[in-house]
Amino acid sequence: MTINVGTTDRILRAALGAVLLFLAFFSGLPAFDAGIVKYGAAIVGVVMLVVAAVRMCPIYSIFGIKTCRV
Template identity: 45%
Template sequence: MIANVGTLDRLLRLVLGVVLIAAPFLLDLPLLANPVLKYGLPVVGLILGATALIRFCPLYAILGVRTHRDS
């Protein structure tokens, strides 16, 4: 796998991933009473965190997007 996720992109993915994982369990919003959102948001957060850690996003590869600069 060739890295296609840059540093700023990784940071944003990690922060957003943590927020999405924690939000349904820490916030008591009526919107999050929906089971699809309550359990779906953490799954999306885990995917964002995983792509940040491995520096590879399959969707970016399909679309031909790269935020990682070769050094």
């Protein structure tokens, strides 16, 4: 497992993950009342936070993309 997510990418992913989790569970917006949208946003938010934490993106690995300095 090689690191392929850089610092800026990591910060953006963590922020997006936190925003999606907030929208899914605490925003009270009508768009997030539907179960599929709420839990879809929650799953994507958790995946974003996990990728930010481990600094390894499987999709980046498939396409050979690296946003970190080596």
